[in-house]
Amino acid sequence: MKNMFYLTGLDWMVHAMDYSARKNTKTGISSQIVLEFEGVLDELLFKESLQRFALAFPILNGKVSRNGLLEPYWAIPRRSKPPTLRVEVYHLAEEEISHTLETCVNKPFRHAREYVVFHLLYPSTKRCLLAMTFDHRLLDAHGAEQFMLLFCQYASGSIELDKIDYTPPVRRPGLFSQWKKAFNGINCIIHTIHKNVIGSNMVRLTGKKSSLQNEGDFIHLCLNERDSKNVLKRANREAGYLMFMPYALSIACSAFGELAVHRNMTGSFFIPCTTDLRSRDVSWKQMFFNYCSLFFFKVDSESTKNRSLLIQSLKEQFFQQTKEGFPHHLAHFFSLMRYIPIRIFGWMNSKNQASFSFASLGESLLEEQMLFDVKISNVSHFPLIPPHVGIGFFFTSFEGKINIGISFRKGLLSKEEKEIIQNALLKF
Amino acid sequence: MKNIEKALVTQVANILFVETSEIEVETPLHVLGVDSMGMVGILVFIETEYGIDLMSSDLQLSDIESISALVRTIKRRQGK
Numbered sequence: 359m360k361n362m363f364y365l366t367g368l369d370w371m372v373h374a375m376d377y378s379a380r381k382n383t384k385t386g387i388s389s390q391i392v393l394e395f396e397g398v399l400d401e402l403l404f405k406e407s408l409q410r411f412a413l414a415f416p417i418l419n420g421k422v423s424r425n426g427l428l429e430p431y432w433a434i435p436r437r438s439k440p441p442t443l444r445v446e447v448y449h450l451a452e453e454e455i456s457h458t459l460e461t462c463v464n465k466p467f468r469h470a471r472e473y474v475v476f477h478l479l480y481p482s483t484k485r486c487l488l489a490m491t492f493d494h495r496l497l498d499a500h501g502a503e504q505f506m507l508l509f510c511q512y513a514s515g516s517i518e519l520d521k522i523d524y525t526p527p528v529r530r531p532g533l534f535s536q537w538k539k540a541f542n543g544i545n546c547i548i549h550t551i552h553k554n555v556i557g558s559n560m561v562r563l564t565g566k567k568s569s570l571q572n573e574g575d576f577i578h579l580c581l582n583e584r585d586s587k588n589v590l591k592r593a594n595r596e597a598g599y600l601m602f603m604p605y606a607l608s609i610a611c612s613a614f615g616e617l618a619v620h621r622n623m624t625g626s627f628f629i630p631c632t633t634d635l636r637s638r639d640v641s642w643k644q645m646f647f648n649y650c651s652l653f654f655f656k657v658d659s660e661s662t663k664n665r666s667l668l669i670q671s672l673k674e675q676f677f678q679q680t681k682e683g684f685p686h687h688l689a690h691f692f693s694l695m696r697y698i699p700i701r702i703f704g705w706m707n708s709k710n711q712a713s714f715s716f717a718s719l720g721e722s723l724l725e726e727q728m729l730f731d732v733k734i735s736n737v738s739h740f741p742l743i744p745p746h747v748g749i750g751f752f753f754t755s756f757e758g759k760i761n762i763g764i765s766f767r768k769g770l771l772s773k774e775e776k777e778i779i780q781n782a783l784l785k786f
Numbered sequence: 787m788k789n790i791e792k793a794l795v796t797q798v799a800n801i802l803f804v805e806t807s808e809i810e811v812e813t814p815l816h817v818l819g820v821d822s823m824g825m826v827g828i829l830v831f832i833e834t835e836y837g838i839d840l841m842s843s844d845l846q847l848s849d850i851e852s853i854s855a856l857v858r859t860i861k862r863r864q865g866k
Contacts, residue, residue, distance in 0.1 A: 492811070599847050600815060603822035633823060637803040677841045681828045681833070720821050 363432045363526050365422065367540075367692025368635075368648045370430060370703065372494050373422060374695075375744050377704035382745045383572035387494040389741035390463040391502045393724065395605065397569045397732040398486045400640045401478060404730070405445050407513050408476065414519040417526075417646055419731055422495070429696045432647070444468070445476045452481045454731060457580070463491050463740050465574040473497075474505075487577050488729075496646055499739055500634055503723040504645040510734075524642040543687025550684050554656035554675075559625035560711040561659055563748055567768040574742040575779060577764040586760040592661035597669045602753075603718045604672040607631065607655065610716055610751035611672075613782035615662030617771075619780055627662075629655040630719035630747075631712075633685050640718045640723060655716075708746045715743060715750035723754045741765055790836075790860055794853045797831045798824075811853040832856070838863045 365373070377385040412418060416434050418441040423433040430687055462477045473493040480486050492502050508524075511517040534759045581589065593605035611627060618624070631653040636644050655675050661668050679685070695703055722737040743750045749766040762783055771779065791811060794854045798815070799806045801824045809818065813826065829841045838860055840850065 362823075391841070592848065598845070599850050600820060600822055600825035638819060638824075639803050673841060676822075676826055679831065680823070681830045 361428070361434045361436060362423075363417075365430045366648070366689070369432075369495070370696045371692050371707070372498075372648050373430070374494075374700060374703040374707045375698050376495055378708040378746070379742070379744050385464060385466045385572070385742060387508065387742060387744065388467075389451065389494055389499060389502070389739060390459065390489050390491045391408070391499070391506065392459060392738050392740065393488045393490075393729070393734050393746070394736040394738075395486050395488070395729070395732045396735045398480065398483065399478065399488065399730055399732055401447060403477065403490075407730075408443050408445065408509070411509055411512055411519070412441045415441055415524075418443070418473060419471055420496075432699075443474055443476060444472070445478060447478045447480070449480045453481060455481055455487065456576075456642070457470060459487075459489055459740060460576055462489055463742060465491075467493065467548060485735075494648070494741075498634075498648045498650050499717070499719055499741070500636060500649070500687055500723070501645050501647070502655055503737070504579055504640060507640070507723045507727065508642065508645070510729050512722070513730055514728065522642050524645055525681075526646050527643050537694065543683065543690055546682045546684055546687045547691050549681070550654055550679060554654040555711060560628050561623045561625045561713050562612075562711065563617065563621070563713075563766075563770055565770045567769070571768040572745075573768040574740075575766055575768040575770075576740050577776060578657060578738060579764075579780065579783060580637065580736065580738070581760045581762070581764040583758045586755070586758055589760055596665065597673065597728070601669075601673065603631075603681050604669060605674050606718045606751075606753040607716055609783060609786045610666070610667045610714070611657050611668060612651060612662050612786075613751070613779050614714055614749075615659055616778050616782045617775055618659050618662075620775060624659050627655075627657045627659060627713040628711055629657065629714060629716050630712050631655055632715070634646040634719075635685065651689045653679050653685060662673055707744075712744065713748045715747050716752075717750070717765060718753040718754060725757050736761070739763055743767065751786070791853060791857045793835065794828070794831075794856055797828060798853060809853070811857075814851045815853075816851075827837065829857070832860060836860055856865050 372387060380386045419438045420432045420434040422430055424430045450458055458479060467473065467475065473496045475491045477489040478486060479489065490502060490506060497505060508517065512519060590602065593602045596606035614627060630652045633653055634649060635651050636649045653676065655672060657668065657671065661671060674782065716730065724734050724737050727734050736759065737756050739752055739754055740763060741752065743765045745767055748770050752763040754761045764779060795806050795809045795811065798818065798820065799809050802819050833839050840859065848855060850856055
């Protein structure tokens with residue numbers, strides 16, 4: 359196993375967001391993936407298997423480091439204790455689940471080299487939930503699903519850890535190796551940023567400082583199969599074949615638009631939308647670190663009242679930015695930012711004017727999976743949103759059911775506004 | 787017709803990171819594993835290669851749901 363991995367520009371962007379989030383909230387950019395089971399996991403069996411599994415990943419003991427002013431890298435100590443993964447167990451009532459999950463993701467990691475923590479929730483003798491809280495500097499949402507998928511396969515005996523290669527792909531350190539690529543796309547980046555970000559009156563939800571707390575809050579909506587099918591049919595009809603992402607984004611824009619109307623705010627919405635740059639097949643080599651870039655969408659608040667125009671505008675932006683290769687150019691451009699000290703890059707990041715963040719992760723990798731012969735019945739994500747953005751919408755799907763997650767800073771939305779947003783999302 | 791089909795099969799295989807032999811031209815794209823990102827990639831390819839903008843067209847599902855359907859649509863548009 360190698361002992362150092364150079365970070366990419368995307369990794370460094372997450373480090374910068376983590377840095378500014380930590381300054382404001384004491385918690386970095388973490389997220390939580392929650393697996394619901396149709397039965398009950400054996401606590402002892404789970405803990406023992408997990409500790410054996412963790413031994414294969416010394417990367418979990420690493421930390422970011424830098425050679426003077428050169429690129430930052432993930433350093434794994436040559437001599438350190440074997441990695442362990444902490445498991446917390448909760449026996450609780452059904453109605454305490456949401457609050458407990460929220461508490462888990464908001465809890466800071468215990469020390470600087472703790473990046474993954476598990477929570478086993480037993481609300482009854484017939485079912486249980488497993489939440490994995492993870493630090494985004496080491497895993498992104500897709501990587502976290504891969505980590506859980508690998509654990510499921512390891513636990514079932516279908517995969518031997520010493521027979522797979524999960525060493526992250528080679529990342530070249532050279533000072534100038536990525537500069538050419540980064541400069542090649544600079545026109546595209548300037549054009550897109552100029553068009554979508556600069557000089558516009560961006561609508562942003564800002565709460566009163568006194569009411570904002572340093573924690574994330576969540577609304578989780580899980581549609582049943584029938585409702586999910588209806589949503590997909592409408593997406594096909596209104597946005598076109600295989601255009602669920604722009605359709606889901608239009609739903610999020612409309613819901614955010616209703617909040618803006620409620621607060622008498624007009625202007626434009628600037629929406630960074632996450633896209634995964636990985637290959638489609640599961641590659642264990644792309645499990646750790648970050649592979650997500652962004653599309654930048656801009657929507658006029660007035661246009662959220664006309665659904666077909668809104669969808670058309672989002673599709674045009676999606677098409678144009680794909681054609682120009684914007685997400686790839688942005689990823690290369692961020693590689694230049696690795697030379698900027700984290701404090702400055704973190705400060706630059708906190709000045710972005712995003713109205714809300716958005717991601718449509720598609721089908722979960724954990725569909726049809728079992729853990730210790732217990733079937734997984736649903737998978738959902740609870741990401742903590744960077745404080746300077748404040749709110750985000752996330753669409754995932756599991757075995758034909760659509761999950762919608764809204765993540766926001768505690769105190770940002772009133773009770774009435776939470777209802778407005780839920781009703782707006784369920785209208786579609 | 788065959789050239790367009792071959793080019794689209796290669797494109798879809800590239801998007802899905804699979805061999806071209808694994809791509810059935812009559813199979814719906816969503817069954818092959820194409821998602822929104824992949825679909826836009828295919829539409830960008832068609833616009834770049836054949837100058838046909840299918841993204842903003844008022845198309846029916848049967849015009850774009852498989853590679854063979856896309857080939858027919860491209861030929862029809864080229865014939866206009």
